[in-house]
Amino acid sequence: MSQIFDIVVIGAGPAGANAALTAAWAGCRVAMVDEQRKPGGQVWRAKNPVVLEAPTTPESRSGDALRQEVACSTVLTFAQSRVWQIESAASGWEIYVLKEGKVVTLVAKALILATGAREYVQPVPGWTTPGVIGLAGATAMFKQDLALPGQRTVVSGTGPLVFFVASEIRRLGGEVAAVVTPNSKREWLRAFPAMVRRPDLLVRGALWVADLYLAGVPIYWRHAVAEIDGETDVSGVTIRRLTRDWAPDGEPEFLGADSLCLGNGLTPAAEAAQLAGLELRYRADLGGWCPEVDASGETEREGLFLCGDGAGIRGAAAAEIHGKLTGETASAYVRGVAPGENHLLQQAYQRAARFGMAMTALSVPRKGLQTLMCADTVVCRCESLTRSDIVAEINAGAQSTLSVKSGLRAGMGPCGGKFCQGTISQLIAQAKGGEVSDVPPPTARPPLRPIPVAALAGDFEYDDLPIPKPAPL
Amino acid sequence: MTIVYDIAVVGGGIMGCAAALEMAAGGMRPIVLEQSDIGQGASGVNAGTLSLQIKRVKLMPYALKGHHAWARMGAAVGFKKTGGFTLAFTEREAELLTERQTLKAKAGAPIEFVSTKRLRNVEPNLAQKVVAASYCAEDGYANSSLTGQYFRGRLCDEAIEYQERCQILAIDRGASYQLTTSRGVIYAKRLLLAAGAWIKTAAALLDVHLPVDARINTVSVTERMPALISSVIGHATGLLTMKQKANGTVLVGGGWQGRGRPQEGRGQVMASSVMPNIALAQFAMPGLSKARILRSWTGFEANVPDFYPLAGALPGFDDAFVLGCVRGGYTIGPYIGQLMGDFILGREPELPLFDPGRDFDEDML
Amino acid sequence: MIRLVPNHAARVQRARSVTFTFDDEAISGFVGETVATALQRGGHRLLRHAPEDGGARGAFCCMGLCQECLVQVGGRPVESCRLLVSADLTVTSLKRGAQSQ
Numbered sequence: 001m002s003q004i005f006d007i008v009v010i011g012a013g014p015a016g017a018n019a020a021l022t023a024a025w026a027g028c029r030v031a032m033v034d035e036q037r038k039p040g041g042q043v044w045r046a047k048n049p050v051v052l053e054a055p056t057t058p059e060s061r062s063g064d065a066l067r068q069e070v071a072c073s074t075v076l077t078f079a080q081s082r083v084w085q086i087e088s089a090a091s092g093w094e095i096y097v098l099k100e101g102k103v104v105t106l107v108a109k110a111l112i113l114a115t116g117a118r119e120y121v122q123p124v125p126g127w128t129t130p131g132v133i134g135l136a137g138a139t140a141m142f143k144q145d146l147a148l149p150g151q152r153t154v155v156s157g158t159g160p161l162v163f164f165v166a167s168e169i170r171r172l173g174g175e176v177a178a179v180v181t182p183n184s185k186r187e188w189l190r191a192f193p194a195m196v197r198r199p200d201l202l203v204r205g206a207l208w209v210a211d212l213y214l215a216g217v218p219i220y221w222r223h224a225v226a227e228i229d230g231e232t233d234v235s236g237v238t239i240r241r242l243t244r245d246w247a248p249d250g251e252p253e254f255l256g257a258d259s260l261c262l263g264n265g266l267t268p269a270a271e272a273a274q275l276a277g278l279e280l281r282y283r284a285d286l287g288g289w290c291p292e293v294d295a296s297g298e299t300e301r302e303g304l305f306l307c308g309d310g311a312g313i314r315g316a317a318a319a320e321i322h323g324k325l326t327g328e329t330a331s332a333y334v335r336g337v338a339p340g341e342n343h344l345l346q347q348a349y350q351r352a353a354r355f356g357m358a359m360t361a362l363s364v365p366r367k368g369l370q371t372l373m374c375a376d377t378v379v380c381r382c383e384s385l386t387r388s389d390i391v392a393e394i395n396a397g398a399q400s401t402l403s404v405k406s407g408l409r410a411g412m413g414p415c416g417g418k419f420c421q422g423t424i425s426q427l428i429a430q431a432k433g434g435e436v437s438d439v440p441p442p443t444a445r446p447p448l449r450p451i452p453v454a455a456l457a458g459d460f461e462y463d464d465l466p467i468p469k470p471a472p473l
Numbered sequence: 474m475t476i477v478y479d480i481a482v483v484g485g486g487i488m489g490c491a492a493a494l495e496m497a498a499g500g501m502r503p504i505v506l507e508q509s510d511i512g513q514g515a516s517g518v519n520a521g522t523l524s525l526q527i528k529r530v531k532l533m534p535y536a537l538k539g540h541h542a543w544a545r546m547g548a549a550v551g552f553k554k555t556g557g558f559t560l561a562f563t564e565r566e567a568e569l570l571t572e573r574q575t576l577k578a579k580a581g582a583p584i585e586f587v588s589t590k591r592l593r594n595v596e597p598n599l600a601q602k603v604v605a606a607s608y609c610a611e612d613g614y615a616n617s618s619l620t621g622q623y624f625r626g627r628l629c630d631e632a633i634e635y636q637e638r639c640q641i642l643a644i645d646r647g648a649s650y651q652l653t654t655s656r657g658v659i660y661a662k663r664l665l666l667a668a669g670a671w672i673k674t675a676a677a678l679l680d681v682h683l684p685v686d687a688r689i690n691t692v693s694v695t696e697r698m699p700a701l702i703s704s705v706i707g708h709a710t711g712l713l714t715m716k717q718k719a720n721g722t723v724l725v726g727g728g729w730q731g732r733g734r735p736q737e738g739r740g741q742v743m744a745s746s747v748m749p750n751i752a753l754a755q756f757a758m759p760g761l762s763k764a765r766i767l768r769s770w771t772g773f774e775a776n777v778p779d780f781y782p783l784a785g786a787l788p789g790f791d792d793a794f795v796l797g798c799v800r801g802g803y804t805i806g807p808y809i810g811q812l813m814g815d816f817i818l819g820r821e822p823e824l825p826l827f828d829p830g831r832d833f834d835e836d837m838l
Numbered sequence: 839m840i841r842l843v844p845n846h847a848a849r850v851q852r853a854r855s856v857t858f859t860f861d862d863e864a865i866s867g868f869v870g871e872t873v874a875t876a877l878q879r880g881g882h883r884l885l886r887h888a889p890e891d892g893g894a895r896g897a898f899c900c901m902g903l904c905q906e907c908l909v910q911v912g913g914r915p916v917e918s919c920r921l922l923v924s925a926d927l928t929v930t931s932l933k934r935g936a937q938s939q
């Protein structure tokens with residue numbers, strides 16, 4: 001049972017939703033798939049039904065406007081639907097979706113991937129303790145449930161996200177014990193020229209920081225959380241000053257807290273692109289391993305388009321415009337016409353991307369951060385593999401992420417390696433004396449998310465089994 | 474000074490590594506050249522079933538020896554002798570089962586037919602719909618993802634050199650073989666092509682055409698589950714293999730086909746194969762319906778038209794050899810690799826090899 | 839004290855509160871929020887023990903990727919960061935010793 005479209009868009013964030021809308025307005029039959037309940041993506045994530053009324057925020061307003069547009073368009077939204085497999089077919093693409101416990105197949109001439117980013121969290125001793133959540137994860141909690149991660153929270157990490165999270169905790173009535181960031185004030189000053197292009201965001205950020213100062217919340221610049229205390233619940237964190245390379249060198253300082261939000265920048269969620277047959281290359285300035293895409297969203301594979309943070313971390317504003325450009329390119333492809341050149345939009349994209357990449361530059365972890373790990377720090381959470389397990393495997397000759405994965409199961413657990421491969425690449429690079437750019441992630445394998453056996457089995461009839469010719473005796 | 478190795482082994486799978494180990498033990502100096510990582514081809518992605526019930530009749534003596542080789546490797550490769558059942562759910566399948574397993578038992582495999590009552594006693598979580606079953610106490614499994622780790626370790630222990638991420642670009646024959654690779658030029662007196670599904674490409678570098686084809690087998694694995702089965706499970710048609718590892722994950726195979734070609738990367742999973750494969754697994758073991766599949770993958774299994782191995786001198790050469798296309802090669806690999814090593818060392822192999830120069834349209838045995 | 843970021847806590851209206859079952863304990867939560875959120879508010883951050891080393895684990899990515907927040911409903915694994923609270927819900931943890939159906 002498959003449904004046929006001109007274009008299927010995977011991901012309903014600013015990039016995907018705008019691509020879908022643009023293509024639909026151009027007259028294409030568009031389906032948009034997202035695992036969330038409503039369009040909006042990470043940045044404009046919708047509230048869960050729990051929230052009946054609440055003050056709006058810039059994010060909620062942008063998200064509501066987008067949802068309104070999608071609702072009024074001809075885009076067919078598959079919400080709470082997870083894409084688990086992508087295949088190229090003679091007629092274009094086949095996209096396998098898990099929806100309400102069943103597999104649905106979508107067929108389309110063109111496929112737009114807009115799968116966004118996920119967070120890189122640098123492992124540190126104790127980061128697996130319940131009560132430690134990702135910075136990006138914290139924003140999800142704020143946006144959908146308007147809930148707090150705890151009573152008294154340390155917020156730690158790189159780039160602007162750390163200040164956004166701290167300020168949201170304060171807005172929702174929580175207490176921020178401290179903000180801890182590897183960035184220095186000087187790094188922020190250096191990013192200033194790129195930031196003045198977006199005075200609205202600059203003012204908002206300045207307000208967050210000023211509010212923290214006024215409230216007496218300590219901000220530890222050029223510091224990182226070096227250890228988390230607590231067995232089954234966070235009871236506090238130890239922080240340390242960092243060198244220029246972000247290696248810890250200062251005296252440990254203890255901060256009491258019952259929760260920690262921790263994150264070190266975003267990285268493109270590129271598994272879908274890999275499944276669709278795209279090669280990845282390493283771009284530190286874009287957050288890590290990315291597929292090759294141009295500003296119009298075109299990739300090296302026919303009928304395959306890509307936009308937003310999944311193409312490299314450039315931020316929401318750039319993603320929105322990239323989505324529009326990609327929607328135009330993909331719909332031109334479907335109609336068999338040459339895409340028009342939209343110079344104004346292209347320029348707007350370049351401007352937005354410059355701002356986004358300045359933020360990415362602040363967020364990308366430096367090498368020294370690795371040295372926060374101890375020998376017994378868990379790196380692969382699913383299989384409880386420590387740094388010393390991984391280093392031993394590397395020293396025994398495993399020279400690729402693939403070999404480490406096979407030998408130890410690092411990346412074979414339920415998360416599929418989403419939270420350990422970055423660290424493992426760095427450990428391999430370090431051992432070889434090479435660069436992370438020489439250590440690509442392992443081959444992506446379906447399903448993109450764990451999928452229930454019952455869903456795959458569907459309403460199987462034993463008699464329908466295609467019985468093959470018996471194997472030679 | 475340039476080193477001239479006694480033999481360059483092209484391909485670091487089970488076949489290449491086992492042969493290299495045997496040759497080194499016999500006094501030769503081999504080098505193993507692998508295009509990706511050691512043991513990441515078919516040897517590292519297969520379902521790991523060590524079952525005599527799915528071996529070819531004429532390969533049974535090799536398979537038995539193979540089982541013993543795996544048992545000796547033991548825990549380092551995740552070996553477990555669990556016993557295995559092959560199931561029939563219809564009368565037609567039952568006939569097929571009887572006919573085929575009788576022949577295999579005659580060939581020396583300790584296979585017996587068991588009552589469904591006995592089956593249920595041992596495996597209470599299997600579906601009630603089984604009409605007939607065979608059992609082999611020798612059957613079990615090993616963990617194929619440990620192939621790379623294990624053989625890399627063995628090569629290191631024996632001080633056998635190897636190169637990973639080493640593509641063979643050209644082979645020239647002068648006083649010795651000159652292999653131009655992505656990691657430099659290598660000289661060797663002899664050559665063993667053990668390049669798995671890529672064996673055809675490797676032989677073509679010597680202008681030899683081998684009629685090699687590749688099947689693209691699919692395997693899937695669940696997350697950890699409570700104990701459901703203790704034996705290796707097969708299906709009369711061969712469309713299902715299933716085992717539960719010590720960590721609780723259930724591995725499902727059965728030769729369902731993905732797509733792709735060895736020359737174009739690692740092959741692709743097809744949903745249209747995974748879904749019926751998993752459905753059949755759930756049919757055979759209803760408790761699986763509560764599990765989630767974490768990963769499906771494919772691997773290339775090479776074969777020639779008569780589905781017997783290539784193991785011997787490359788046609789037209791006396792110092793170049795070929796080893797591959799072994800059906801059930803994971804099981805038989807460590808043993809046939811050893812035979813191949815003996816042959817190259819000039820010893821009489823314990824069991825006969827399989828001439829790669831034969832006429833593939835005739836049944837040669 | 840001057841606040842540049844206002845406190846909005848009092849202005850958030852939530853759906854009614856209900857109780858659901860978590861390992862035989864009654865937990866209160868608001869209808870339509872995630873089970874992970876309700877559990878954390880109720881002091882239940884420990885949701886699982888890691889299968890290999892028994893380490894304590896709880897929600898981490900909060901977006902359905904890491905699988906650390908896994909619980910069971912009707913014997914099937916579910917991400918509690920994506921599951922919504924409702925009155926008749928019975929959730930079992932993957933903690934050591936918890937009763938899985």
Ligand SMILES: Cc1cc2nc3c(=O)[nH]c(=O)nc-3n(C[C@H](O)[C@H](O)[C@H](O)COP(=O)(O)OP(=O)(O)OC[C@H]3O[C@@H](n4cnc5c(N)ncnc54)[C@H](O)[C@@H]3O)c2cc1C
Pocket residue numbers: 483484485486487488489506507508509510511512513514515516517518519520521522523524639640641667668669670671672675689690691692726771772773774796797798799800801802803804805806
């Ligand atoms: C999915 C699957 C399931 C299977 N299940 C079972 C099972 O349950 N039981 C069983 O007994 N058998 C099974 N088999 C078969 C078994 O795995 C293979 O027969 C066996 O591993 C083959 O070993 P090999 O060394 O010849 O090939 P491979 O393991 O493929 O090794 C060949 C190596 O050569 C390298 N190479 C190729 N070309 C070059 C070059 N030009 N230069 C350098 N290196 C090169 C490759 O990268 C590869 O690593 C299965 C096979 C597959 C694919």
Ligand code: FES
Pocket residue numbers: 896897898899900901902903904905906907908917918919920
């Ligand atoms: S917290 Fe990561 S999947 Fe729920």
